[in-house]
Amino acid sequence: MSTAHLIVSIAGAAMAGFSAFxxxxxxxxxxxxxxxxxxxxSWWPWLGTAKAAGAAGLIAGLVVPAIGVAAGIGLVLYFTGALITVARAKSCAHLAFPLVYVAPVVASLALAS
Known part of the structure; x- marks a missing residue:
C-alpha cells in the first residue's frame, strides 16, 4: 500500500464519517x-448509516483491501445518488458538495492495488 493510498483513504473515511455525524x-x-x-x-438515519458504514469500510480496507474496495464502490454509488438528487431538485449551486465528498473515495479506489 502506498502512502498516497493511505492518505486519501483516511481522508475519504474522515469526510464520509463527518458527513454521517x-x-x-x-x-x-x-x-x-x-x-x-x-x-x-425517515430516510435520514439510513443515509447516515450508509455513510458511516462506508467510512468504516474504507478504514477496514487498509487491512483487508476487498472491504475497502466494496466500501469505496458503495460510497461512489451513494454520492452518485446524491448528485442525482441535487440535480433533480435543480439546486445547481449545491452540485459541488457530493463531488467534494466522493473525490477522495475515487482516488482511494484508483490507488488500491
Whole structure:
C-alpha cells in the first residue's frame, strides 16, 4: 500500500464519517438541504448509516483491501445518488458538495492495488 493510498483513504473515511455525524446530529447545514431536495426524514438515519458504514469500510480496507474496495464502490454509488438528487431538485449551486465528498473515495479506489 502506498502512502498516497493511505492518505486519501483516511481522508475519504474522515469526510464520509463527518458527513454521517452531521446527519445523525441533524446539523442545520445538512438537514435543511435534504428537506429542500425532498428526501423523506425517515430516510435520514439510513443515509447516515450508509455513510458511516462506508467510512468504516474504507478504514477496514487498509487491512483487508476487498472491504475497502466494496466500501469505496458503495460510497461512489451513494454520492452518485446524491448528485442525482441535487440535480433533480435543480439546486445547481449545491452540485459541488457530493463531488467534494466522493473525490477522495475515487482516488482511494484508483490507488488500491
Amino acid at each position: 452531521s446527519v445523525f446530529t441533524h446539523a442545520k447545514w445538512v438537514v435543511e438541504p435534504l428537506a429542500e431536495y425532498g428526501v423523506p426524514r
